[in-house]
Amino acid sequence: MPNLPAISSAEWEVMRVMWRDGPQSANDVAGALPAALEWHPKTVRTLLDRLVRKKAVSKSKHGGVYVYTPLVDETTALRAEGRGFAERFFGGRLQPMIAHFITQENLSKEEIAALRKLLDEKRDR
Numbered sequence: 001m002p003n004l005p006a007i008s009s010a011e012w013e014v015m016r017v018m019w020r021d022g023p024q025s026a027n028d029v030a031g032a033l034p035a036a037l038e039w040h041p042k043t044v045r046t047l048l049d050r051l052v053r054k055k056a057v058s059k060s061k062h063g064g065v066y067v068y069t070p071l072v073d074e075t076t077a078l079r080a081e082g083r084g085f086a087e088r089f090f091g092g093r094l095q096p097m098i099a100h101f102i103t104q105e106n107l108s109k110e111e112i113a114a115l116r117k118l119l120d121e122k123r124d125r
Contacts, residue, residue: 003053003077004072004077004080005054005057005072006054007051007054007056007058007077007081007117008050010047011034011051011056012049013037014044014047014048014051015034015051015056015057015070015072015074015077016074017029017032017033018057018068018069018070018073018080019070019073020032022069022071023067023069024067024068025065025066025067025068026041026044026045026048026066026068027041029044029068030044030083036056040125048068051068052068054092055071056070056071056072057069057071057072058071087096089092102115
């Protein structure tokens, strides 16, 4: 999808539920959100309507209930957000961005091994 809509942090929470659980009603989305958010179902409907206007989600009526379906797949959205982040903070350069996170975060030996394996696989392709 070439022109991904800008999705706010709150909208990301809603999208995560739909990516995980598929198309559903606003009440189903509200019920599947992390309890710590404590969002009223009306808030969730507002976020869903914003996502519909942004063309990130479709809305259709099924048996008297509106069902919302993601139009943007998670992988594409994550890739676009990651690129946008790299552009804003690291001039689009991945190496400084990755180096920043590696040096600033506490990584376990297992996490370091997994990162090393990914880099080795990338090099060998």
